Amino acid sequence: MRKLALSDEILLQVDKPARYIGGEVNAVQKDKEKVEIRFAMCFPDVYEIGMSHLGIQILYDLFNRREDVWCERVYSPWPDLDRLLRERQIPLFALESQDPIREFDFLGITLQYEMCYTNVLQILDLSRIPLLAEERTWEDPIVIGGGPCAYNPEPLADFFDLFYIGEGETVYDDLLDLYKKCREERCSREEFLRRAAGIPGIYAPSLYEASYCGDGRLASFAPVKEGIPKKVAKQAAVNLGETSYPEKPVVPFIKVTQDRVVLEIQRGCIRGCRFCQAGMIYRPTRERELEKLKEYAWKMLKNTGHEEISLSSLSSSDYSDLSGIVNFLIDEFQDQKINISLPSLRIDAFSLDVMSKVQDVRKSSLTFAPEAGSQRMRNVINKGLTEEDILTGARQAFRGGWNKVKLYFMLGLPWETEEDRKEIARLADRIAREFYEIPKEERSGRCQITVSTSFFVPKPFTPFQWAGMFPAGDYLGFARTVNHEMKEMLNHKSIRYNWHEADVTLLEGALARGDRRLGKVILSAYQKGALFDAWTEFWDFDRWLAAFEETGLSLEFYTLRERDPQELLPWDFIDIGVTKDFLIREWEKAAKGETTRNCRAGCSGCGAAKYGGGVCYEGKN
């Protein structure tokens, strides 16, 4: 039997000990003496969240296919265990071998949201790896970050040896091979990092230097040595059919957030919403073939025993053969009592038909994400959804027996006016009217419309990356405007309105577009106890405000300021394929309320075509 890193006494004291024991079905066990590279793959949040992430499953599977690599998993210990590990000086360990992380060659950390940054420091700290990359030696693993937040890695530059910009399927082999070679040749750690920086997509922050203007803006950003690339090019797996897919994902003992088989049907999005980072960084849109997807569905259900399967992608309705994959799942698996969970689809006759087949219409709710209340604002953000689409979809749904609708909007968008905010309430009311226009005897009870708003956070590599944010008080004022207008509506009794806190939004905004000076703020906030910032029960804005104060940096500088398109941005050294010229064009069109067609309707010349695949080449040979 595997020996556990933690004693029974500790495991019996903490909540959900199964988070820490490993040994799940399909977890990969290898002989550590027979592998050359040990890779600890980390999602810096609690097990149930981390285990639900498809990207890690893909990399775990990919690495473990190599005989010379053993990839294991590690997640953030929950605060109850965190305290015990510190008290008893037990080092953080990987789930499979239960060996200390510090013994590993690599610690790979996926960065899915900014609010996990203090958890990154917790992982390093509990692993007894120096928090600052410059203090590490060959006694420590190479700490490498990836994922969407790596598209602006600068706030974390002090803590990482390397970042991987782009999709993991492409150059990880090269990096692992280089590591083996360098260790054989007894290279210094610095030499390894220097050579790694030569691999496309790999960014070694210690080999670059930033300088700042008197007013705090970035003045220059450049490699410190000859031979280090000035630009780091995003890696994309151009042909998804040639990449591997995890056919035997690990099956957790405890219920995790995503307790099901997940089929990624496509990567990228053709829509080009101007606020959306995923819609830009994952370009070009690439689909997986239907036949492959069918094969994966069969194998994964067989290998996991999950009783549910779901589809994953951005804007799933744009997958060319959506009816093919959905009908396949219904035809093949519904008899086996396997639940089919649909992603959020554009509401139309097709989606209503399939939804009525896989869920209980009376219990389930429909989701619309108009993102903005007025048509003018929807044009500004390039959300290709008209009021007519929404009302028609709602009408069809109400006639089909649904009476619950969820609506998602953003507040604090650039060029948004008071009138636009009020339109959120009015749109909700017009949807309710669609319901009450159905003759009484043909509808059931009343409708329930839930409106949620979040505050917009400008993200790097979007047309809105230059946008200014607002002080917390203004954000709450925006929400009050919506709330007040709601109460004026005829159908206000059928509408519920929720909004979020504003201070998390501001911190997220600062970290998203920050530069490497913010590393000091993150470190200071962590030392003041900030951890699990994404969890409302642990969130404490005062720690962060104190950290900004202590380091002399200004939260307002990073959030409130609208950037000039000429300004050098901290992430400009990364090349995502989509050009800055295109983003500027989109920013200018947004100001005029002009829309841009989606990739399938016609190319707008964003630059992603240089990857040589995906939607850019559909129908061309």
Added chain:
Amino acid sequence: MKVRIKFSKLGSMKFIGHLDLMRYFQKAMRRAGIDVAFTEGLSPHMIMSFASPLGVGLTSEGEYMDLELGTLLSSQELTDALNRVGCEGILVTGAWQIPEGKANKAMTLVAAADYTLRFRRGYAPKGDWQSGISHFFASDSIRVWKKTKKSEKEVDIRPMIYRMSVQSGTVSLQLAAGSAANLKPELVMDAYLESIGEEPKPFAYEIHRCELYADLGQESRRRLVPLSELGKEMVREAEHG
């Protein structure tokens, strides 16, 4: 067809709670391609029930689960199929066909359980703690405060202790189990330690469940039979030939 399987829950599997173990078996059945029958209704689920939930922290080699199969399988086929897709620490050790009817469900039948209990390293009281056990077991009544959801009340646990002995530091216990009367081994041991003037400590015991029994006795005479013996081996025609 009603089937009972017996399994062990060992090593780190002791940290898997009852509901998660149920989920584990539901997924294992699907991986093994076993045709478990489903309940009718809006949210169908596999017809499956455990004899007696095992607390987190305990290991066992005497766990039972009843299920309903749609297809005939031999005991060997069922056992092998589940072990092929299982994880380390969960081992199916037998399968039997059992009679239909609610009265034959393991959950209804279970009446007693065997346990062994040892002190974790470093937790045993100093000096001779073992020799008082036979005297403790011989007492007419053992009154302890038992916590329920609402209150605490004093109960006599002696009638629920069927056997208690010790050998080389391992305490063997046979205790009432099931819905009518259920006694936890740690409660007995705590009471014993208090009776000899030792203070019970949390996390002190390593407890292992060995077997679960039905009571086939008449009136007040107990006749305990392991749950496995109430079923019959499943054999398929082909296996004879």
